[in-house]
Amino acid sequence: MALQYIFELLGTYFFAISGALALENKEQDMFGAAFMGFITAIGGGSLRDILLGSYPLVWIGDINFFYAILAGILTSFVAWNFVRKLKRTFLLFDTVGIGFFTILGVEKALRMGVRPEIAAIMGMFTAVMGGVIRDTLSNEVPVLFRKEIYATACLSGAIVYLLLYYFGLEREWNLLISSSVIITIRLLAVRYKLSLPTLR
Amino acid sequence: MALQYIFELLGTYFFAISGALALENKEQDMFGAAFMGFITAIGGGSLRDILLGSYPLVWIGDINFFYAILAGILTSFVAWNFVRKLKRTFLLFDTVGIGFFTILGVEKALRMGVRPEIAAIMGMFTAVMGGVIRDTLSNEVPVLFRKEIYATACLSGAIVYLLLYYFGLEREWNLLISSSVIITIRLLAVRYKLSLPTLR
Amino acid sequence: MALQYIFELLGTYFFAISGALALENKEQDMFGAAFMGFITAIGGGSLRDILLGSYPLVWIGDINFFYAILAGILTSFVAWNFVRKLKRTFLLFDTVGIGFFTILGVEKALRMGVRPEIAAIMGMFTAVMGGVIRDTLSNEVPVLFRKEIYATACLSGAIVYLLLYYFGLEREWNLLISSSVIITIRLLAVRYKLSLPTLR
Numbered sequence: 001m002a003l004q005y006i007f008e009l010l011g012t013y014f015f016a017i018s019g020a021l022a023l024e025n026k027e028q029d030m031f032g033a034a035f036m037g038f039i040t041a042i043g044g045g046s047l048r049d050i051l052l053g054s055y056p057l058v059w060i061g062d063i064n065f066f067y068a069i070l071a072g073i074l075t076s077f078v079a080w081n082f083v084r085k086l087k088r089t090f091l092l093f094d095t096v097g098i099g100f101f102t103i104l105g106v107e108k109a110l111r112m113g114v115r116p117e118i119a120a121i122m123g124m125f126t127a128v129m130g131g132v133i134r135d136t137l138s139n140e141v142p143v144l145f146r147k148e149i150y151a152t153a154c155l156s157g158a159i160v161y162l163l164l165y166y167f168g169l170e171r172e173w174n175l176l177i178s179s180s181v182i183i184t185i186r187l188l189a190v191r192y193k194l195s196l197p198t199l200r
Numbered sequence: 201m202a203l204q205y206i207f208e209l210l211g212t213y214f215f216a217i218s219g220a221l222a223l224e225n226k227e228q229d230m231f232g233a234a235f236m237g238f239i240t241a242i243g244g245g246s247l248r249d250i251l252l253g254s255y256p257l258v259w260i261g262d263i264n265f266f267y268a269i270l271a272g273i274l275t276s277f278v279a280w281n282f283v284r285k286l287k288r289t290f291l292l293f294d295t296v297g298i299g300f301f302t303i304l305g306v307e308k309a310l311r312m313g314v315r316p317e318i319a320a321i322m323g324m325f326t327a328v329m330g331g332v333i334r335d336t337l338s339n340e341v342p343v344l345f346r347k348e349i350y351a352t353a354c355l356s357g358a359i360v361y362l363l364l365y366y367f368g369l370e371r372e373w374n375l376l377i378s379s380s381v382i383i384t385i386r387l388l389a390v391r392y393k394l395s396l397p398t399l400r
Numbered sequence: 401m402a403l404q405y406i407f408e409l410l411g412t413y414f415f416a417i418s419g420a421l422a423l424e425n426k427e428q429d430m431f432g433a434a435f436m437g438f439i440t441a442i443g444g445g446s447l448r449d450i451l452l453g454s455y456p457l458v459w460i461g462d463i464n465f466f467y468a469i470l471a472g473i474l475t476s477f478v479a480w481n482f483v484r485k486l487k488r489t490f491l492l493f494d495t496v497g498i499g500f501f502t503i504l505g506v507e508k509a510l511r512m513g514v515r516p517e518i519a520a521i522m523g524m525f526t527a528v529m530g531g532v533i534r535d536t537l538s539n540e541v542p543v544l545f546r547k548e549i550y551a552t553a554c555l556s557g558a559i560v561y562l563l564l565y566y567f568g569l570e571r572e573w574n575l576l577i578s579s580s581v582i583i584t585i586r587l588l589a590v591r592y593k594l595s596l597p598t599l600r
Contacts, residue, residue, distance in 0.1 A: 029595055029596035029597065030597055031549075031551060031552045031555075031596050035551065050250060050450060052256075053256065057451060060452070060514055060518050063515050063517060063518070066518065114256075114260055115263050115266075117266050118259075118260050121266075137532070137541075137542060138541060139339065139539065139540065139541045140339065141337075141339045142337060152231045155231075196229035196231050197229065197230055250450060251446065251457060252456075252460070253455035253456065253457075318459075318460050318466065332537070336536060341537075341539045342537060351435065352431045355431075396429035396431050397430055
């Protein structure tokens, strides 16, 4: 569990960086960047907890998340040019992040006693809604509606987790396998520019 | 009450279809359409319940709403071209939907013990906020700010319901009459292109 | 406390006016303007209360806030041209409003038992999030990401309040001083067109 906690803080840290860098092509000041970093990092988990009625929200109950976010924002300020060049590294971290947060979101929803169908939605929301809020505030159509397979990967991994969960697989193995499903789908989609069909 | 429940599920089903079709002029994949359908269907009721602190949210507590949404999304996938041609039928269903959901929202708010002024707002939010969230995520100014009388019809019907409620009218009759007020105002507004004056 | 209550209602009144005037350059009808006024006035406080799990929300528990909002909307309808010419007066009211609401938000968060870092964020959210929601719904990049120091002023005042609070300063003095910090920073920023550096 100590390892999981460190991963959660790290994931939060990377989400904050991705949010702080989001406005790069728009007029913005440093505060705007920090604000975006903050919203992106707390958005998905907060929405999940509010929908489930689970209080206190994670980042309000445990101040370490606040400092992980602050560290992410400072990193993006100090290493702005450096971080932006690391697009590939960044993609990797983001992908590991959504893989991990999806499954944690599913587990939290199950602990709150909801049905598995709802838990799958909550897992996906946890991973992607911070980015949706970030994009909406930046006045963009959220990437999740127009890019390579992203939220679909999260939803697939959530469903895999739930199947293995009901087959009785041990939690640690399940976390590992279903996160890997998300990460693999996402990286393949980026590598081969896969996307879902449109409706026309 | 059985009839009311069927109507609620049907309304949710139609909201999901209207959301899934919302992005038609934008780049999007099937997942984006499904995501929009989901958000549109749960948006208004979820916002009402979160503002009132009423847990669990309807679609989390009762899995049938989840399947009604799923059915709506699948309908829009399978019958995409067909559904889009039925603009008139669709308008009718949407209008019946907002008429019905407005009054259910008012009733739920009253049961939670809020004042009638607040209940009227909650009724309107229930009917229109799913669409507002849908439009905001699609990067459009919400239709409700620029189109024919829509939310105004909901608010008017909510006020009629509350007046008749305090006059002691039986619930079934009241539901019927005040929903009809909403539906009539809305259809007349569309038919005769009525809109409220602007501020200039 | 009676004086504070009057200020809260007045602040809500001015927020409603600022929201109702927000769409001035867009197509809109009177209802759209009223809706925006309402959302702007309740947005920041509602988000704070929902994040903290503090129910009932202020405007739901106390109907006077509803009527303060209604009065603000009616004022913007009746005195539309007049109010728009008073840009300077308006700036002053808005600035006093954010100064005051920030500190009230900090105090409420502290009473809910959260850490001071979180309370500072909550104070800022209370003051600025109504405007962020207003701008997002109007399909604009929120002013707070592109204009003179605004949210930064709120955050600074919140931090001053918390420092003086832990030094043991009496509450009335603290409220006065830290609100003044916000108001002063904001007015200086507007007067001398100060802004924070961008990241490039």
